[in-house]
Amino acid sequence: MAASCSKAQSDGVDRSGLSEKEIRIGKGGLRKQILRKGTSWRTPCPGDQVHVCYSGRIEGGARLDSSNERSAALEFKLGQCEVIKGWDEGVATMKRGERAIFMIPSDLAYGEAGSPPLVPPNATLIFDIEMVSWTSVRDLTGDGGVLKKIITEGEGWATPRDADEVLVKYEAMLEDGTVISKSNGDVEFQIGHDSSSEKVHLCPAMSIAAKTMRKGERAELAVKFSYGFRWSRSVPESMELDASADSNLVIQLKLIAWKSVVDVTGDTQVLKKIVRAGEGFDHPDEGSVVKVAYTGKFEDGSIFEKKGSTEEPFEYVALEEQVNEGLDRAILSMRKGEQALVTVRTNSVIGLDDSVVSANSVLSYEVELIDFTKDKPFWKMNTCEKLEACESTKNDGNCLFKKGKFCRALKKYEKAEKYIQFDHCFTDEEKRSANALRLSCYLNNAACKLRLGDYSGATKFCTKALDLDPCNIKALYRRSQAYLKSSDFDEAEGDINKALILQPDNRDVKLVFKELKDKQKEYRVYQAEISRTMLSRMA
Known part of the structure; x- marks a missing residue:
């Protein structure tokens, strides 16, 4: 340690006039000139135990202390007021192996009082400091x-x-x-x-x-x-x-x-522990064709499900309810070649016999994602491919709607519409086809929203459909239903009357019209009852 310190003093500190290469640190007037650059990019942090060699003097005056006289580096905790403030600020900028001269104004040293008998009042101090090392303390x-x-x-x-x-x-x-x-x-x-x-x-x-x-x-x-x-x-x-x-x-x-353990769902219901990292950065998404091998076990270690192997993987479409939802979502977070242990709480599991699985049990899956194929992104498709993808995805949504899976159907319709969202490259004929598909998606979305009780959402999609086709009976009919469920009778009456003008014999529209009249009658009776109650109280 002493040998490394001797060089810091051999050059002396008589270079009190810093060159034009000096660095100003902070706003207190501290200046620094680097004599030798450090060997790393890191600098110490407050609380670190630093080891420095140094010598110092008063500007234009007497020589001060030197670590060389003790044949050992000085140790102190940075930023803990164990040294003068100029040291704390200056040493914090140094890299390992760096040597520098610091000109420290009195405000960052001993101030007006000085430090008798060596340091007079208002003295500027000059130190030659070498950063030997530091031990990080946090x-x-x-x-x-x-x-x-x-x-x-x-x-x-x-x-x-x-x-x-x-x-x-x-x-x-x-x-x-x-x-x-x-x-x-x-x-x-x-x-x-x-x-x-x-x-x-x-x-x-x-x-x-x-x-x-x-x-x-x-x-x-x-x-x-x-x-x-x-x-x-x-x-x-x-x-x-x-x-x-x-x-x-x-x-x-x-x-x-x-x-690494990943909280897949954000509520600790599905946790994934990575056993072997996968390749690259890409992972499957909804609709990807996934190839996996997995084994499902109960808490006692007994196997309840085993599918696929490395040689003959199990292939399925992600988020199509072909495997339980918790496992499915964990696989969507995996990369090709990744092996993981997935734990799923039973209240997240779909498709298992309740008589076999208790409410508080946790299932574990040993999973390997062997490969996957993602849908071609719409921005890489030509116009014909976009129209075909929209039609196919919409039909998938129709199948789900018929099965009563309205949330999943809704996602399919929204995905289908995105394929044709940007149609500036379409021909006139293709634009007509795209508008017909878009209209169908809006109407189907509205039907899903009605079934799910989201009446404002249903209204929004019906309005989009009517922007494309102002005389569309289905859009008027479904929007009137949404208004009726929201007790917005005036708006419902406007849509129903327009629909009756367009198709006066439409049975479904007539039924909604009758329901509207019944609701309006009930509302008038209710309002009359409220008025009578208020008048009786006033009397």
Whole structure:
């Protein structure tokens, strides 16, 4: 350490006049001139334990302290007011191996009072500082509850996230060195998981710290009592009883690896743990032809379903209710070649016998996505292909509508309409075909919305249809139904009267007209009753 420091002093600090290459730091007048560039892009953060060599002097005056005189680098915590403010601000800009001269104004040093007998009042100080290294220290909780110091840097840039399953080695001890818990080999736990789990985090501090670590990283945690001592069942209770409420912990922690866990539905009902990462970045979407191999198991490990293999995969169309919905949605988040373990709570499962599956059970699936083929995107289609895709998708929606699957039918109609959304390249004949298809999709969407009780949505689609065909009987009929269900009798009457003028013998329109008249009569009786009640109270 001393050898590395000697060079920082050998050049001296008599270069008090900084060149035109100086850098101004902050707004307090601090200036910096780099004599040697650093060897990395990183700089220390507040709280880091930094190691520097330095020498200093008063501008135009006496020589100050030097680390060379102690044959050791100076250590201090950055940003914790352990040194003058100019040092805290200046050293925070340095990279490992960097050497620089800092001109520190008195306001960032000892100010008007100075530091007798060496530093007079209002003195500007000049320091030659070499950044030797630093040890990262992080306050992970913001209240000093868990402080992390990196002992060995990890690989890459990725870190685990909530619900991921991490593999660690650890040793936990009291501040006096008494070991209270130690892993025997590698230990697996789930970050932030509920304490009822078999793989609960061993104590809160370890779960908090693991989310900030990279693969292979070793760290030392300084842990306050409130963030420790919540150990899993594997730790003997006697170890906890020996610790008083004033006890703090020191935990040596190494992150070996982790498995990513994805909350597929956002409500923890369907979780996917990646066992083997897939290729590329693309994944299936609704309507993709998917090739998979999977095995479904109950909680006791017994198999209830097995489909496909690597050699002969099971092929199906995504989100067409060919597999249970929870598994289907998990597969949509997978990439080609990915292997995963999917857990599905039974209230998300469709198509399983309730007498076999209890309400609180969890099903697990071992899944491999072998391959998939996505629909050709509409922007890559020619006009003929767009019209064909729209017609085919609309027909799929019609089949679903007949089966009473109105939500899924609605999605099909909306998808169908998107194929012909941009028709500026269509010929006149193709535009007429596209408008006919678009009109049909609007009408069918309105029918779905009526069945689902979304009357404002039904009104919207009927209005779109009438913009294309102002005399369309179906659009007037369905919009009048929506208005009637919403008790908007005046608007309903306008649509019904127009429909009767166009087709006076239309039986369905006549039935709605009769229903409207009955509703209006009921409403008039209701209004009369309200008026009588108000008058009687006034009397």
